Amino acid sequence: MADKQFKKKISDALDNNVLRGALGRFGDAYVISREKAYEGYDFKEISDNIAEVKSYAASHLDEMIDQFEKQATARGAKVYRASTGEEAKQYILELAKKKEVKRVVKSKSMVSEEILLNKTLMSAGMEVQESDLGEWIVQLAGQHPSHMVMPAIHMTKEEVADVFSGHLHKLNQPVIAELVKTAREELRKSFLEADMGISGANMAIAETGTLIMLTNEGNGRLTSTLPPTHVFLVGIEKLVPNFEDATHILQALPRSATGQQITSYVSMVTGPTPAYYPDGTVQDKEFHIVLMDNGRRKMYEDEKFKKTFQCIRCASCLNVCPAFQLVGGHVYGHIYTGGIGTILTNFVNSEKDAQNPQNLCLQCGKCSEVCPGQLDIPQMILELRNRMGEKTGLPFTQKFALDVVSNRRLFHSMLRMASIAQKPFTKGQPVIRHLPMFLSGLTEKKSLPAVAKVPFRDVFKTIKQDIKNRKGKIALYAGCLIDFVYPRIGEGVIKALNEKGYEVVFPDGQSCCGAPATYMGDRGNARKCAIMNIEALEAEKVDYVVSACPTCTHALKESFKELLHDDPALASRAEELSKKAKDFSKLLFDLGGLTPGGDGIPLKVTYHDSCHLKRSMGVYTEPRKILTDTSGVQLIEMKESDRCCGFAGSYSIKFPELSGPILDRKLNNIEESGADVVVVDCPGCLMQISGGLDKRNPGLKAIHTAELLLDKRKNVKKNRVK
Amino acid sequence: MHKDQQDDLYNKFKTKIELVSGECYRVNTALEASELVCNVLIEKGIKDVALLNSPISQKGDFVNTFEKKGIIVYTDNFRQVTPDAQAGITQVNYGIAELGSLVQADADVNQRLCSTLVPIHIALISTDKLIPTLKDTMATIHSLPEIPGFVGFITGPSRTSDIERVLTIGVHGPKQLVVVFVDEEVGGVA
Numbered sequence A: 001m002a003d004k005q006f007k008k009k010i011s012d013a014l015d016n017n018v019l020r021g022a023l024g025r026f027g028d029a030y031v032i033s034r035e036k037a038y039e040g041y042d043f044k045e046i047s048d049n050i051a052e053v054k055s056y057a058a059s060h061l062d063e064m065i066d067q068f069e070k071q072a073t074a075r076g077a078k079v080y081r082a083s084t085g086e087e088a089k090q091y092i093l094e095l096a097k098k099k100e101v102k103r104v105v106k107s108k109s110m111v112s113e114e115i116l117l118n119k120t121l122m123s124a125g126m127e128v129q130e131s132d133l134g135e136w137i138v139q140l141a142g143q144h145p146s147h148m149v150m151p152a153i154h155m156t157k158e159e160v161a162d163v164f165s166g167h168l169h170k171l172n173q174p175v176i177a178e179l180v181k182t183a184r185e186e187l188r189k190s191f192l193e194a195d196m197g198i199s200g201a202n203m204a205i206a207e208t209g210t211l212i213m214l215t216n217e218g219n220g221r222l223t224s225t226l227p228p229t230h231v232f233l234v235g236i237e238k239l240v241p242n243f244e245d246a247t248h249i250l251q252a253l254p255r256s257a258t259g260q261q262i263t264s265y266v267s268m269v270t271g272p273t274p275a276y277y278p279d280g281t282v283q284d285k286e287f288h289i290v291l292m293d294n295g296r297r298k299m300y301e302d303e304k305f306k307k308t309f310q311c312i313r314c315a316s317c318l319n320v321c322p323a324f325q326l327v328g329g330h331v332y333g334h335i336y337t338g339g340i341g342t343i344l345t346n347f348v349n350s351e352k353d354a355q356n357p358q359n360l361c362l363q364c365g366k367c368s369e370v371c372p373g374q375l376d377i378p379q380m381i382l383e384l385r386n387r388m389g390e391k392t393g394l395p396f397t398q399k400f401a402l403d404v405v406s407n408r409r410l411f412h413s414m415l416r417m418a419s420i421a422q423k424p425f426t427k428g429q430p431v432i433r434h435l436p437m438f439l440s441g442l443t444e445k446k447s448l449p450a451v452a453k454v455p456f457r458d459v460f461k462t463i464k465q466d467i468k469n470r471k472g473k474i475a476l477y478a479g480c481l482i483d484f485v486y487p488r489i490g491e492g493v494i495k496a497l498n499e500k501g502y503e504v505v506f507p508d509g510q511s512c513c514g515a516p517a518t519y520m521g522d523r524g525n526a527r528k529c530a531i532m533n534i535e536a537l538e539a540e541k542v543d544y545v546v547s548a549c550p551t552c553t554h555a556l557k558e559s560f561k562e563l564l565h566d567d568p569a570l571a572s573r574a575e576e577l578s579k580k581a582k583d584f585s586k587l588l589f590d591l592g593g594l595t596p597g598g599d600g601i602p603l604k605v606t607y608h609d610s611c612h613l614k615r616s617m618g619v620y621t622e623p624r625k626i627l628t629d630t631s632g633v634q635l636i637e638m639k640e641s642d643r644c645c646g647f648a649g650s651y652s653i654k655f656p657e658l659s660g661p662i663l664d665r666k667l668n669n670i671e672e673s674g675a676d677v678v679v680v681d682c683p684g685c686l687m688q689i690s691g692g693l694d695k696r697n698p699g700l701k702a703i704h705t706a707e708l709l710l711d712k713r714k715n716v717k718k719n720r721v722k
Numbered sequence B: 001m002h003k004d005q006q007d008d009l010y011n012k013f014k015t016k017i018e019l020v021s022g023e024c025y026r027v028n029t030a031l032e033a034s035e036l037v038c039n040v041l042i043e044k045g046i047k048d049v050a051l052l053n054s055p056i057s058q059k060g061d062f063v064n065t066f067e068k069k070g071i072i073v074y075t076d077n078f079r080q081v082t083p084d085a086q087a088g089i090t091q092v093n094y095g096i097a098e099l100g101s102l103v104q105a106d107a108d109v110n111q112r113l114c115s116t117l118v119p120i121h122i123a124l125i126s127t128d129k130l131i132p133t134l135k136d137t138m139a140t141i142h143s144l145p146e147i148p149g150f151v152g153f154i155t156g157p158s159r160t161s162d163i164e165r166v167l168t169i170g171v172h173g174p175k176q177l178v179v180v181f182v183d184e185e186v187g188g189v190a
């Protein structure tokens, strides 16, 4: 759980309009320019190639390091292997002392930030100058970079001008072109005077001992041209087997990082090249390469975090992250920020340092969709969360809530009580928020639904199923929200599946799918839920198991298997369930959809993609097809239809201050679409979005696909259950 | 290489480099290149230039052409002159049509001094050194007897967006990049 200090950092970041403006503008422009940069290129193929070469390098790490060292040494480089940051710093410090270095110029190196190299050199009396403009600004301002690719994205030109004025003792106007000119002049002096250059690299090629760096400003070129001593400080995850393998990363990195086809400069350095020495002679420079581990090997050796070695540090995962876009990098506390940064921090700094930031992940999966290294970042963060939960335990209230949820009888009787207890509180606004559960998400910006008077499990018994041409049997898994808040969705599901010739059964022993426990880091309770439901659903006896909540479907399909992999008997039942479980719109589509029909009354709808449905299951064309097959329905796409609505289970209680603005953006997009109704396939999204619309624009309704079908395909009395 | 294939590559290159604020020309002979570059220098008001001698510049008699027009030409001592010279001229090894990128494959420090420290870089290149794609380029470099000590791709002038994401040209490297393709076979470089 996030602590107070962390919460304070978040609220400071949210109050910083400059930061939010800059991040917002960039985030919007980024998506477009990235897409444009990849036009005509097969992103999938490029990322497959990257995953292949990087994972090969990682799984042959020692071989790669040996080969790199051999090749680089043969070309005249001195290679040093540092297992810790401390060792790396000492090596560089000793070298600098030996060379009597007075001035060091650096071109962008995150690794040196990671180990706070500047501090070491400066306390030995050396001048250290960052030369990447963003890093220099941040250095002068005495801050940390807030973004891997754009270190000073959090500052305005006015702030930059102030920092320059203070440093140069002369007034600088907040005119960007002028500021850049000043930087050019100032930094040029540093380059010319420096006796040592320190660089980072984007790639280290084992086959040839080559280091490759990409820059736009030209500082990388200058660092490898002027100073007679040059040190490359490189993390061991940068190794790539063969020279031509670099092609894939060169294809992806600029496109993914900044939406460029290629950076202005790509520099490849193999061994020392000649440089001018102070006496005017031209000789080979003193050339050192420090290959640093500092926690990386541990990360690779951990089965669940192997793929971090496929990361090319493009930062696109940050750029598309809804939480990062709101708070920026400083909230993450350490040098690496965003989702991937949280994972790196966990290993190169400490688990404790990752504890707060890991909470920021909404599990929306947008990052994985754009990641050229094919990392499943949310999954890794979840793993961290669960490990932390296991180690330190969850706070009492959370733990209590999850214990309740995983006890079916207790949980259900509480829900039933809630439905009675809320009556005196009126306006359908009450009790749910006092329930110690994930569904008690509350923010000022949205109203909450009432707990249904009659839960679906009771409604079910009264439904008459009318099946012609019987084809088989389907078990309905309702999940908490459909069972206790939105029973009408369940009715819609049954109606549609009956039409396809299937009888729907409702196994009574089912209960919460365990997702709240999983996403809060309580694997013990998640496991209990998994067992309970596997036993209740008896997938062996039906043709399919259908769920109209993608989060539940994901649990049935994926999480149960993972949670029970160590228990062979249960694992095989989980496998069976996984195969048969389908989300409603996907199942309906796969069964051939409904025969086109509907009341024909014009209705403009827009569709919101739930994170789990679109990204975990790849389902997004199916529901649209179902909607447009319904006569009267006109589908209008909203902007960013697959952007998270901010519900994310417990997230909306943990971080109402973040969930709120994320929801606002969704609501804006819905409103701009001009639709009468927004259709969703997830009851969680439904609760979040309808709660927001209710407060802001009560004329606009949110509705589940199954309910829409119920409404449009038969003139049922509206809002019967609600 | 067939003429029309070369035209095609050149056109691609030109389109790409112009998209990133580069200037691009093509001439038949080294002598024409010399005239063209001289005019560019005059147009840009350049009084002195660091010229790294190369097959094209020698064949085109660049030094004499420029000096006749009163331009000071430095052909050595680059560590001293490049920080203040108004332009630098070098011949580069390859061009990548797909990206509009120039490729320097050369360990010589002067190649970098004359193309990085100066505010205007004028790059000469033989048209037959155009390579279609990045992938082909990597293969070409890889097939050299050894990977040159320094390989640099240059795509447009130096740029930054580090302040408020506003694109600004000319941070550490050149503010202008002018590329001149020469069709005539001159030999030399790469």
Ligand code: SF4
Pocket (backbone or CB within 6 Å): A310, A311, A312, A313, A314, A315, A316, A317, A318, A340, A367, A370, A371, A372, A373, A374, A375, A377
């Ligand atoms: S995790 Fe993926 S998206 Fe994020 S920086 Fe690494 S490669 Fe880029």
